[in-house]
Amino acid sequence: MFRNIKTFMLGWEFPPFISGGLGTACYGLTRAMSRLGMKITFVLPKSDPLQLSADDEPSLQEPLEELEFQNVKFRGIAARIAPYGAVRSANVKTSAADNPGSSKVGALTCLAGCDYGPEIFAIVNSYADKAVEIAAGVDFDIIHAHDWMTFPAGLAVAQKTGKPLVVQVHSTEFDRSGEHVNQHIYDIERAGMHAAVKVIAVSNYTRNIIISRYGVPAGKVEVAYNGVERNGNGSNGHNLDGKNEKIVLFLGRITMQKGPEYFLRAAKKVSQRLNNVKFIMAGDGDMLYRIIEEACRLGIGHNVMFTRFLRGDEVDKAYSRADLFVMSSVSEPFGIAALEALQHGVPVILSKNCGVAEVLHNALKVDFWDIDEMANQMYAVLQRPALHKMLSENGHSEANRLRWEDTAGKVKQIYEQVLAGVG
Amino acid sequence: MASICFYFQVHQPFRLRHYTIFDAGQDYFDEFKNAQVCQKVAKKCYLPTNALLLELIEKYNGRFKVAFSITGVMLEQFTNYAPEVLESFKKLAKTGCVEFLAETYYHSLSSLYSRSEFTEQVQKHIRTINRLFGQTPRVFRNTELIYNNTLAKAIEQMDCFDAVLAEGADHILGYRSPNYVYRPVNSDRLSLLLKNYRLSDDIAFRFSERNWSQWPMTADKFAYWVNQVNGNGYVVNLFMDYETFGEHQWEETGIFDFLRCLPAEIFKHPDTDFKTPSQVVKSYKPVGTLDIHRPTSWADIERDLSAWVGNPLQNSAIAELYRLEPAVKQTRDPKLIDTWRKLQTSDHFYYMCTKWFADGDVHKYFNPYNTPYDAYINYMNVLDNLRQRCASAQAVRPIELTEAGIPVAPKPPAHQYASIR
Numbered sequence: 001m002f003r004n005i006k007t008f009m010l011g012w013e014f015p016p017f018i019s020g021g022l023g024t025a026c027y028g029l030t031r032a033m034s035r036l037g038m039k040i041t042f043v044l045p046k047s048d049p050l051q052l053s054a055d056d057e058p059s060l061q062e063p064l065e066e067l068e069f070q071n072v073k074f075r076g077i078a079a080r081i082a083p084y085g086a087v088r089s090a091n092v093k094t095s096a097a098d099n100p101g102s103s104k105v106g107a108l109t110c111l112a113g114c115d116y117g118p119e120i121f122a123i124v125n126s127y128a129d130k131a132v133e134i135a136a137g138v139d140f141d142i143i144h145a146h147d148w149m150t151f152p153a154g155l156a157v158a159q160k161t162g163k164p165l166v167v168q169v170h171s172t173e174f175d176r177s178g179e180h181v182n183q184h185i186y187d188i189e190r191a192g193m194h195a196a197v198k199v200i201a202v203s204n205y206t207r208n209i210i211i212s213r214y215g216v217p218a219g220k221v222e223v224a225y226n227g228v229e230r231n232g233n234g235s236n237g238h239n240l241d242g243k244n245e246k247i248v249l250f251l252g253r254i255t256m257q258k259g260p261e262y263f264l265r266a267a268k269k270v271s272q273r274l275n276n277v278k279f280i281m282a283g284d285g286d287m288l289y290r291i292i293e294e295a296c297r298l299g300i301g302h303n304v305m306f307t308r309f310l311r312g313d314e315v316d317k318a319y320s321r322a323d324l325f326v327m328s329s330v331s332e333p334f335g336i337a338a339l340e341a342l343q344h345g346v347p348v349i350l351s352k353n354c355g356v357a358e359v360l361h362n363a364l365k366v367d368f369w370d371i372d373e374m375a376n377q378m379y380a381v382l383q384r385p386a387l388h389k390m391l392s393e394n395g396h397s398e399a400n401r402l403r404w405e406d407t408a409g410k411v412k413q414i415y416e417q418v419l420a421g422v423g
Numbered sequence: 424m425a426s427i428c429f430y431f432q433v434h435q436p437f438r439l440r441h442y443t444i445f446d447a448g449q450d451y452f453d454e455f456k457n458a459q460v461c462q463k464v465a466k467k468c469y470l471p472t473n474a475l476l477l478e479l480i481e482k483y484n485g486r487f488k489v490a491f492s493i494t495g496v497m498l499e500q501f502t503n504y505a506p507e508v509l510e511s512f513k514k515l516a517k518t519g520c521v522e523f524l525a526e527t528y529y530h531s532l533s534s535l536y537s538r539s540e541f542t543e544q545v546q547k548h549i550r551t552i553n554r555l556f557g558q559t560p561r562v563f564r565n566t567e568l569i570y571n572n573t574l575a576k577a578i579e580q581m582d583c584f585d586a587v588l589a590e591g592a593d594h595i596l597g598y599r600s601p602n603y604v605y606r607p608v609n610s611d612r613l614s615l616l617l618k619n620y621r622l623s624d625d626i627a628f629r630f631s632e633r634n635w636s637q638w639p640m641t642a643d644k645f646a647y648w649v650n651q652v653n654g655n656g657y658v659v660n661l662f663m664d665y666e667t668f669g670e671h672q673w674e675e676t677g678i679f680d681f682l683r684c685l686p687a688e689i690f691k692h693p694d695t696d697f698k699t700p701s702q703v704v705k706s707y708k709p710v711g712t713l714d715i716h717r718p719t720s721w722a723d724i725e726r727d728l729s730a731w732v733g734n735p736l737q738n739s740a741i742a743e744l745y746r747l748e749p750a751v752k753q754t755r756d757p758k759l760i761d762t763w764r765k766l767q768t769s770d771h772f773y774y775m776c777t778k779w780f781a782d783g784d785v786h787k788y789f790n791p792y793n794t795p796y797d798a799y800i801n802y803m804n805v806l807d808n809l810r811q812r813c814a815s816a817q818a819v820r821p822i823e824l825t826e827a828g829i830p831v832a833p834k835p836p837a838h839q840y841a842s843i844r
Contacts, residue, residue, distance in 0.1 A: 269445070273444060365794075372443055372445055380804075386736050386739035386740075386799075387803075390734065390735050390796070
């Protein structure tokens with residue numbers, strides 16, 4: 001009955017300008033919705049040109065040319081992108097400064113979860129104003145806003161047009177900042193969730209936070225799990241046999257949220273048992289220097305390698321070299337990286353506080369604080385070929401079954417409920 | 424004439440405790456959990472069902488009969504955690520209406536991996552049953568009813584059995600009926616009793632299933648089905664886990680009332696009675712031979728070995744386990760050998776089964792692990808520790824040399840651990 005729902009979608013990140021799961025999720029979801037024939041106007045902030053060299057001008061034209069985005073219209077709003085935080089920790093230089101060739105990394109690298117600059121709110125507000133202007137010239141049925149940065153825009157557009165608002169929560173302030181939440185951001189999140197007709201959470205883990213921490217009625221909160229893009233990677237013959245050196249990969253921002261210090265302590269314990277294991281920590285973040293120092297202090301400096309923020313090909317390379325992927329997150333609404341690792345045939349160990357753990361059976365799961373058990377599991381995957389093989393093969397096929405089309409289908413269902421309710 | 428032959432399996436494994444690579448202790452088993460499960464099941468099933476069976480045997484003056492196979496590891500747990508259960512089984516044994524079967528003491532898969540180990544475990548079980556219940560078993564049931572020609576041969580060669588029990592699986596019977604006695608191919612004296620899985624599962628699995636067309640199943644209805652066998656069979660073999668009564672089927676389902684009423688309903692048909700496996704063997708001659716190459720079992724719909732063997736985790740764990748046999752036996756350390764044998768209990772491999780894992784429909788019953796992977800990791804850590812113990816025992820034991828300076832092969836140490844309980 002709602003054959004062609006038209007969505008006014010408000011996002012903050014989109015590949016190649018991503019810092020983490022949000023951009024990847026928006027890309028996957030939008031593309032799949034387009035394939036289902038859903039019409040979308042996708043509003044995105046454009047990076048501040050001052051932060052980018054000329055050849056890195058955000059090119060939103062590129063995806064437009066793809067047939068798969070034929071139902072999506074992208075609209076840019078000039079604003080400085082600062083996805084999870086605008087102010088960098090004083091002693092961490094950006095990759096852009098280190099490496100001018102990839103200066104956009106500097107502009108986009110995700111940093112402190114709790115360290116927002118005052119300008120972020122100004123940017124969020126101006127994004128909202130511009131979104132209202134754009135909305136005036138677009139025909140749509142429903143508003144879909146991704147994460148708090150776009151919630152004020154969503155609210156403003158809903159107020160102006162009277163169209164129903166759906167908000168999707170990819171991460172909450174509690175995931176990013178633990179108990180030290182930024183009250184202003186919390187208030188924005190809360191206002192968006194309460195004003196929305198439906199709230200979409202990326203996992204039950206996140207749904208529970210939305211219900212318990214934000215006081216949103218349970219009946220309003222739906223779960224739509226993320227999917228994973230098929231990238232044609234086989235499990236590329238991952239095999240432990242005959243490998244002299246084994247590699248354990250941590251890939252994510254080096255921030256409190258991701259639990260890098262737990263990973264490191266488990267690494268220390270494994271290193272005491274096995275002397276042929278290297279630990280790669282890929283990512284930037286406000287805890288990076290502290291974690292490097294900690295690795296040295298633990299006496300495993302020579303076993304732990306820091307790559308800083310990785311992009312595209314480099315990420316693929318890291319996955320294909322790894323024998324094990326560990327997600328030690330203290331709080332992880334979903335955790336798409338785990339699916340990407342499995343697509344490369346890399347077995348995964350997941351913190352129980354990862355949304356993705358709800359949909360993956362063929363993964364080892366551990367409490368992030370349980371260093372002994374984490375090390376125990378790492379040791380087992382590295383030392384027992386049968387276990388490695390099963391986790392790799394079964395996990396690979398399980399991850400490939402999580403399709404964005406299913407997520408898009410679920411979102412469509414939610415839209416239909418919303419529109420039916422609105423009449 | 425049609426006979427009901429009841430056999431109940433009584434078994435609980437020694438579950439392992441959480442054991443990481445950082446553990447070094449030799450206490451592999453979860454005493455607390457094992458005691459807890461044993462006492463819980465004792466209360467819900469073993470004690471009330473034993474009491475009911477005793478009541479029925481007395482009421483019908485010995486016309487009601489059953490058989491048990493109680494594993495050695497279960498008997499150890501009764502001794503340690505629930506001695507009153509052991510006493511109630513002894514009471515049943517004294518009625519003369521209860522037959523005790525033999526199996527591997529450790530409820531192991533040794534029949535598939537080590538003939539010598541298998542024989543020793545069966546002998547140990549026979550001795551234990553004899554000591555506790557004053558009977559020498561004449562009928563053998565293998566772990567999980569695993570059976571094929573090779574097993575029949577091994578049992579025949581042990582020269583102390585009249586019959587073996589097996590699953591009456593469709594793929595081995597074809598058009599034939601499980602309600603006759605058969606003979607293993609190439610055997611001249613063993614009988615083969617086959618489980619009537621339809622009628623057995625009506626009690627064990629479907630009894631409380633409300634969307635089953637026959638629900639609620641009553642004793643008179645069941646007796647009617649049994650009586651229909653008259654004329655095209657002699658015996659209805661009802662083989663099931665003893666935990667069916669009160670544990671798999673809770674008391675509230677009416678399972679105890681069903682059992683209480685069943686004998687009276689059965690005896691209403693003058694041509695139907697109860698027999699123990701040995702009495703079945705004495706009463707009915709085999710009608711044909713069965714030639715079974717691939718092992719069958721009573722588990723899952725596949726009725727094969729795939730619940731314990733087949734995925735890479737299980738294969739690797741079992742291979743490592745039996746690879747240790749010579750090293751373990753060379754230590755001649757009764758405690759270590761006993762521990763190694765407790766690790767042979769099939770449940771450890773059942774926990775590693777991934778057959779329906781992705782559907783969330785795991786083999787969950789009494790399963791101490793969240794996933795098959797956890798089960799494997801834990802098991803392998805324990806096995807690593809055991810291997811190290813073997814190695815250090817080897818290191819301190821002086822090597823005997825012949826006059827030519829060649830190490831003497833260790834003697835078969837069977838007598839050394841004959842007395843282990």
